[in-house]
Amino acid sequence: MCGLCGLLAAKHNAEDFVEAVEKALPCMRHRGPDAAGTWHDADAAFGFNRLSIIDIEHSHQPLRWGPAENPERYAMTFNGEIYNYIELREQLKKEGYSFNTEGDGEPIVVGFHHWGEDVVNHLRGMFAIVIWDTETKTMFAARDQFGIKPLYYATTAAGTVFASEMKCILEMAEALGLELNLDKRAIEHYVDLQYVPEPESLHAHIRRVESGSTVTLHPGEDVVAKRYFRPTFPVQQVPKGKEQDLFDRITRALEDSVEKHMRADVTVGSFLSGGIDSTAIAALAKRHNPNLLTFTTGFEREGYSEVDVAAESAAAIGVEHIVKIVSPEEYADAVPRIMWYLDNPVADPSLVPLYFVAQEARKHVKVVLSGEGADELFGGYTIYKEPLSLAPFEKLPSPLRRGLGRLSKVLPDGMKGKSLLERGSMDMEERYYGNARSFNFDQLHRVMPWAKREWDHREVTAPIYAESEGMDPVARMQHLDLFTWMRGDILVKADKMNMANSLELRVPFLDKEVFKVAETIPYDLKIAHSTTKYALRKALENIVPPHVLHRRKLGFPVPMRHWLAGEELYGWAQQTIQESQTENIFNKKAVLEMLKEHRDGVSDHSRRLWTVISFMIWHGIFVEKRIDPKIEQRDYPVRL
Missing domain, CATH: 3.60.20.10 (Aminohydrolase, N-terminal nucleophile (Ntn) domain)
Structure with a gap:
């Protein structure tokens, strides 16, 4: 590394x-x-x-x-x-x-x-x-x-x-x-x-x-x-009664991957949130390091922390656990530094707690394991269950589906069923753009009047969808996320935030041998029994403590919606927007109006605001050269 x-x-x-x-x-x-x-x-x-x-x-x-x-x-x-x-x-x-x-x-x-x-x-x-x-x-x-x-x-x-x-x-x-x-x-x-x-x-x-x-x-x-790498998701049907053979293959692949990822001449630790993915990795890692250290982070605001669940998991698997709590002041102060480390902005608020937990971990270890990639490989996002709820629409004639789409547009916002009709009227290529889209075109045009429809997300997603033709609907979404959200957000923040602290992050789920098994999981074993990652959960039944086995992954949730509306970050956000020299890119008046609407409870603009503010800080560092990211050159011991 x-x-x-x-x-x-x-x-x-x-x-x-x-x-x-x-x-x-x-x-x-x-x-x-x-x-x-x-x-x-x-x-x-x-x-x-x-x-x-x-x-x-x-x-x-x-x-x-x-x-x-x-x-x-x-x-x-x-x-x-x-x-x-x-x-x-x-x-x-x-x-x-x-x-x-x-x-x-x-x-x-x-x-x-x-x-x-x-x-x-x-x-x-x-x-x-x-x-x-x-x-x-x-x-x-x-x-x-x-x-x-x-x-x-x-x-x-x-x-x-x-x-x-x-x-x-x-x-x-x-x-x-x-x-x-x-x-x-x-x-x-x-x-x-x-x-x-x-x-x-x-x-x-x-x-x-x-x-x-x-x-x-x-x-x-x-x-x-x-x-050279083109995932195909070559599904092999699992005969009834033989599902356990698949679950066992997943278990063996993960055990082998973690064993290989523990190879190092320095100390290896593990990140541990409250979800199944990081808990599984930590539990398997402890087999190879009885003195394993685990790390997590949380926030001062009640209800936005995985700390308690992670501590319970650490106790259940028998590892020493270290926690870093991040305040709103620390959060805001770190953002310019983080944008400098990123090279290009990523508007994911979880970057900041990841930066701080990596900083804490580097005091104790030189390498950490983490659970990135499990959702994309094993079908872990809730949206992957959507093809089941929309299956009846697929049987309707196209004119009728388009009619339902027109009907959805005249229904009041927030009305029950409006979103279902709207999404059911669209093909997958239209409705699913990955995990991260924050603006529709009208909202985008409000803050960026020069925006072009031909440059929207479909320019990115269309070629990827073309490659997934013939795959089952969940596999198509997984395929899209592998080439968009995962490599554009998940892996960028994983690399940049840990490297910012001279800490090597290893991701055992994203292993070629694990993928060989994961891509063959049938559609019905990814999202079975009203859950996600069903096959993975079955494979981990004897590895992960019961209190997290069926809990959805939250990672490091950030109270951004509340902070931007309250005294924690509202003034900071307002000042950042006002001082930014990005008038040639953004309608700053519209952005400030959006901030006020968010504070007044008119609409939750937190994701959109964070996207714009992140860019403005990046622009202030790399283009205007007005913002000092305050980078400190730190020395670490060669061995830990």
């Missing part, structure tokens, strides 16, 4: 950019405070910040390796962890290869030499990789299947730069001749969805390598991208 920065020069003058790489590294020192290094030849320049987790004394990067006839053929930087590195090392040794380290990075580059680009299909873990082949003059880059680790890039006449954080590319912009114009299409996508969808960033000329994709390029040429 580290931070990488790499440049492929267009004119065989990489040495001219070494100083720019060196100057960019400190802005992501939080990703790797234990060591830093650079390397270059005539074509490529690499920089690296290391968080030492495995083979601490060795495995430094940029890493050089090559066969006997050219022992320094490859240069590699790699961010992440490969959990099957021991098995890969043994497999490659049998093929005649030798190794210089005991780390998880070297098997990647040896595997690349042996398998070529197909190495990504042999890796079990989270990764962003950049490899330079000095012999073929080819640069290869890749991200893991789910997009757990980030990788940004930008191309100019000077060359192409890759980095774990967008800030590194911004630091190198002048040296690269990179224009830093904002992308208005990406801004609209962000405000519509609460996150910037891949491969976009808010800067027009900075993009991201997409999850489950590889890219290759040669000096002076364009990036060529290729997707």
Whole structure:
């Protein structure tokens, strides 16, 4: 788990950019405070910040390796962890290869030499990789299947730069001749969805390598991208009476995944909320670390805390538990700092408590496990049950369904049945846009008069839906969430908030072997018996304490609706809007009216307000350069 920065020069003058790489590294020192290094030849320049987790004394990067006839053929930087590195090392040794380290990075580059680009299909873990082949003059880059680790890039006449954080590319912009114009299409996508969808960033000329994709390029040429991971959800019908066999396969896959995710030369802890996902991970982790520490966070406002349930879970599974309580004042003070760490805004209020619980955990451990991905893989969102309630509408003729849709529009807001008629009249591609849409178009146009209908969420979701044609309706929603909400929000906040505190987060549910089982679960075993994640819950019956087994996941709920309407955050929000220099993007008068409506109880605008305010703070830091995020460079012990 580290931070990488790499440049492929267009004119065989990489040495001219070494100083720019060196100057960019400190802005992501939080990703790797234990060591830093650079390397270059005539074509490529690499920089690296290391968080030492495995083979601490060795495995430094940029890493050089090559066969006997050219022992320094490859240069590699790699961010992440490969959990099957021991098995890969043994497999490659049998093929005649030798190794210089005991780390998880070297098997990647040896595997690349042996398998070529197909190495990504042999890796079990989270990764962003950049490899330079000095012999073929080819640069290869890749991200893991789910997009757990980030990788940004930008191309100019000077060359192409890759980095774990967008800030590194911004630091190198002048040296690269990179224009830093904002992308208005990406801004609209962000405000519509609460996150910037891949491969976009808010800067027009900075993009991201997409999850489950590889890219290759040669000096002076364009990036060529290729997707290697395409989930198919190949459902295998489970014969009646054989359901337990499926549940047992899920249990074994999770047990194996957690065991592999515990591999480290430092202490591993676990986050623990009040839900089934994190509780399952912590319970399984304790089998491998009897002294496991768990961590959670909560708020001072009663009714908005998972603290009590998490404490009960910790007692039930027998682990030591540490709690961090966050006040509204701490919350507001941390937001600019968090926006700086994010690179692009994500309008998810749970970012802030995640930042604080990671900060607390880093005092005790260097690695934590968490439960991200269970909902997307096993059917955990309540909305996944919608196809059952809307099934009668699917049997109606299209003209009748459209008529019901017109009827729903004339019914009063809040009237029972209005939403059901409205959603039942639409096809899935129209009604389901993922977990995060905060504005409809009329609301969007109110605060962003220049918004275009052709840039709305369907521009993002339509191609993903096209790939899921033929899947069952729940699988189609899962497929959409894998490529939108999960990689745009869930995994961005997981990576950025933990790396902000030099803490490695590992997510055992998002494991390729777990996914192989999860994608075969039949529709009726995902949402059976009026619950979600039914098959997973059955698989965890002997692992998770009864008080959480059938409890829905809440994560770290935030009392944002109350805070924005009350003395906690109303004045802060008002001042943030007034001082923001975003008149060319937002109708600030309309935003202030929305804030007042929220305070007066006219409408709950909390999600919409937080989306706009988050952008305004981001803009104040990265564009106006008016807001100081107050970043502190902290030193941590190499071992914990």
